[in-house]
Amino acid sequence: MSADGSVSTNSAVKPNGVGHxxxxxxxxxxxxxxxxxxxxNPIDYATYGKELSTDEWLKVLKDARAIGAAxxxxxxxxxxxxxxxxxxxxxxxxxxxYINLITSGVGLSEKRIAAxxxxxxxxxxxxxxxxxxxxxxxxSSTKTFELKxxxxxxxxxxDYPMVFxxxxxxxxxxxxxxxxxxxETMGAEYVELANTQxxxxxxxxxxxxxxxxxxxxxxxxxxxxxxxxxxxxMRIFFVxxxxxxxxxxxxxxxxxxxxxxxxxDGVVLPCHEARMLPGITFxxxxxGGDVKSIWYDSxxxxxxxxxxxxxxxxxxxxxxxxxxxxxxxQAFMLSGDATxxxxxxxxxxxxxxxxDAVAKAQGPEKKVxxxxxxxxxxxxxxRLITETEGSAxxxx
Amino acid sequence: xxxxxALTLEQTPKIPKLFRLQWEEAQQAHVLLYPxxxxxxxxxxxxxxxxxxxxxxxxxxxxDLEQTFNEPDLKKDVLAFLEIxxxxxxxxxx
Numbered sequence: 362m363s364a365d366g367s368v369s370t371n372s373a374v375k376p377n378g379v380g381h382x383x384x385x386x387x388x389x390x391x392x393x394x395x396x397x398x399x400x401x402n403p404i405d406y407a408t409y410g411k412e413l414s415t416d417e418w419l420k421v422l423k424d425a426r427a428i429g430a431a432x433x434x435x436x437x438x439x440x441x442x443x444x445x446x447x448x449x450x451x452x453x454x455x456x457x458x459y460i461n462l463i464t465s466g467v468g469l470s471e472k473r474i475a476a477x478x479x480x481x482x483x484x485x486x487x488x489x490x491x492x493x494x495x496x497x498x499x500x501s502s503t504k505t506f507e508l509k510x511x512x513x514x515x516x517x518x519x520d521y522p523m524v525f526x527x528x529x530x531x532x533x534x535x536x537x538x539x540x541x542x543x544x545e546t547m548g549a550e551y552v553e554l555a556n557t558q559x560x561x562x563x564x565x566x567x568x569x570x571x572x573x574x575x576x577x578x579x580x581x582x583x584x585x586x587x588x589x590x591x592x593x594x595m596r597i598f599f600v601x602x603x604x605x606x607x608x609x610x611x612x613x614x615x616x617x618x619x620x621x622x623x624x625x626d627g628v629v630l631p632c633h634e635a636r637m638l639p640g641i642t643f644x645x646x647x648x649g650g651d652v653k654s655i656w657y658d659s660x661x662x663x664x665x666x667x668x669x670x671x672x673x674x675x676x677x678x679x680x681x682x683x684x685x686x687x688x689x690x691q692a693f694m695l696s697g698d699a700t701x702x703x704x705x706x707x708x709x710x711x712x713x714x715x716x717d718a719v720a721k722a723q724g725p726e727k728k729v730x731x732x733x734x735x736x737x738x739x740x741x742x743x744r745l746i747t748e749t750e751g752s753a754x755x756x757x
Numbered sequence: 758x759x760x761x762x763a764l765t766l767e768q769t770p771k772i773p774k775l776f777r778l779q780w781e782e783a784q785q786a787h788v789l790l791y792p793x794x795x796x797x798x799x800x801x802x803x804x805x806x807x808x809x810x811x812x813x814x815x816x817x818x819x820x821d822l823e824q825t826f827n828e829p830d831l832k833k834d835v836l837a838f839l840e841i842x843x844x845x846x847x848x849x850x851x
Contacts, residue, residue: 381783383795429783432795459777459790483777484792522775524792550775551792593846 379666381429382621382656385458386633389418389435389449390625392442393738394467396502397490399528399563399570400738401633402438404754407743410626415445417646419452421623424652426456430621433458438625441468447476454481461486463526466512467505478519485516486524486553491532492539500532502737513547525549529580530557530570531722537580541587545595552595554584556602560634562738564694565746565754569735571604571722604715608680609687609703616665616689621656629655631662634690637755638699665689665699672700674708695757714757764815764836770848771811778806789847796847805838809848815839 391406403409413421422433433453440446441464453460462477463486487509490497494506516523525544529537537554544552556577557563557570572580584599591597603610613620613632622630627645629652630636636643641664644655656662664670668681675686686692687703695704696711704711736742746754772778777790780803787803789796798806804825808818819832842848 427783429781431779431781431788431790432793434793457779459795461793483790486792520774522792596846 379617379657380619382425382652383429383619384432384434384621385422385425385430386434386436386620386622387418387422387449388437388622388624388633389413389440389446390442391438393438393465394442394503395439395465395505396737396739397528397562398500398502398566398735398737399530399557401558401560401563402738403634403636404561404565405743405747406438407740408747409624412443412625413623413627413646415448417627418445418449421627421646421652422449422453422456422458425621425623426453426458428653428656431457431459432461434461434463436463439465439467441473447473447480450477450482451480459483464488465501465505466509467503469512469515471515474515474519478521482521484524485521486526487513487516488526488528489540489543490528492536492543496533496536502739510547513549517548522551523547523549524551524553526553526555528557529554529572530563531572531576532570534572534576534580538583538587541584541597545591549595552597553600554580554598555600558602559604560690560694561637561755562736566733566735567718568721568733571602571718573723574605574719575723577601577605603691603705604719606705607707609684609691609705611684612688612691612703615667615685617656617662618666621652623652629659629661631665632690637690637752638693639752670700672702674706674710675702678708694755697756764839764843764850766816766819766832766836767814768850769811769814770809770818770839770843770850772806772809772847773849776847778803796845801834802838802842805835806842806847 390412391402391409435446440462450460460481460483462482466487489509490500497506498504525547527540541552559567563570581599584597588597617631620632622633623646624630627647628636628643629646630643641661643661644650644659646652668685671681671686675681687705689699691705692701692703693699695714701711702709704715706712775791778787779790781788784797787798787806789798804822805818808821815835816832819835822831822835823829839848
């Protein structure tokens with residue numbers, strides 16, 4: 362008998378080679394009390410149709426569980442904006458999901474956290490914007506810092522493991538040491554220092570947000586030091602921005618490979634951002650198709666599966682299996698064509714776009730870089746940008 | 758690889774509360790679920806972790822497996838896997 366744990370999550374494949382949608386992200390609402398400048402929600406979210414009802418969600422959860430979804434994330438917007446969250450958590454728990462709540466903490470009263478615990482919620486990821494009250498409140502355009510501190514205490518009080526998430530960018534990357542100290546004080550078990558990925562609102566505001574190389578090097582050094590200090594009790598993930606790489610990320614571990622997103626209005630996507638891609642109609646669970654047929658059979662989910670869609674330089678690249686050509690959305694945003702190589706790759710003929718963005722981000726941290734003002738994610742801006750710029754808002 | 762001391766048969770593993778072990782029908786495998794992640798376990802790994810309850814020590818777990826699978830001596834295999842599991846944080850020892 363040989364015993365080993367396989368960390369591969371995609372070895373359980375159907376005969377046609379398509380794996381299970383192991384990770385289901387339910388973006389149950391786009392309502393949000395925060396207005397973060399780096400939000401990955403679509404820019405045009407305020408123009409979307411009606412949210413799925415409780416019953417519609419319960420059916421979706423059941424269908425996805427039947428084809429192997431095991432991790433469930435309730436996200437948004439702010440998922441606590443829905444007052445039926447407790448019902449959905451309770452039902453999802455009965456179905457056998459491991460349930461993650463991805464929240465800003467706004468709306469998480471003691472009454473609600475007690476009810477969510479009772480319903481079977483497994484874990485809460487609390488997001489912060491910075492270690493200082495001023496920056497936190499400014500970046501999210503709210504006054505929420507003290508509230509988040511209270512919520513962090515509640516999370517520990519209700520005996521939850523806590524993932525502390527802080528989106529990192531030019532305006533807060535120099536505070537990484539303080540952010541880590543705060544996470545430690547709050548008793549976080551996992552800390553994600555996730556550099557902003559430049560999609561949607563973050564892309565729109567990129568000139569304000571992309572850190573300099575010097576800032577990144579400093580922040581990683583501080584993080585390494587902190588890791589040594591705290592040892593096992595806190596696991597710290599530092600995710601560098603891919604603009605500083607020469608090879609792209611294997612986005613979502615591949616299109617339609619293990620990740621599935623269902624949006625507030627019922628659209629089924631292979632990632633958070635794919636809705637921006639032109640020429641693809643993503644199915645809506647309201648139009649009769651169940652999650653299973655959408656995952657396995659829809660044109661949208663099969664469009665970029667595997668490597669049959671690739672053009673040069675990806676098609677003959679010896680590393681194509683490693684990153685699957687990177688991110689389709691980034692390829693579209695930066696080069697105008699989703700079938701191009703992700704321009705992060707230095708083999709891409711469009712790599713110069715990334716180099717130019719990086720070059721612009723060098724220099725003193727306080728240098729004023731941007732021409733456009735910093736734009737907050739809010740309904741008014743969503744409608745205005747959609748009306749005046751349309752899909753061009755997603756493009757370079 | 759690890760700077761942790763080698764395990765002994767008298768030690769009692771337990772699964773930290775961050776993790777949940779469960780059988781997944783679709784994957785026909787045991788998995789360990791944890792915040793935003795999942796580890797798919799192969800057959801033997803699943804059988805070992807299934808027996809980790811915070812009560813049985815490593816020797817007890819090996820004995821249980823030997824009886825269940827009618828194998829002469831599994832102590833070395835169980836120790837080897839639990840070393841890996843410990844390294845990855847899937848089990849803890851008090």
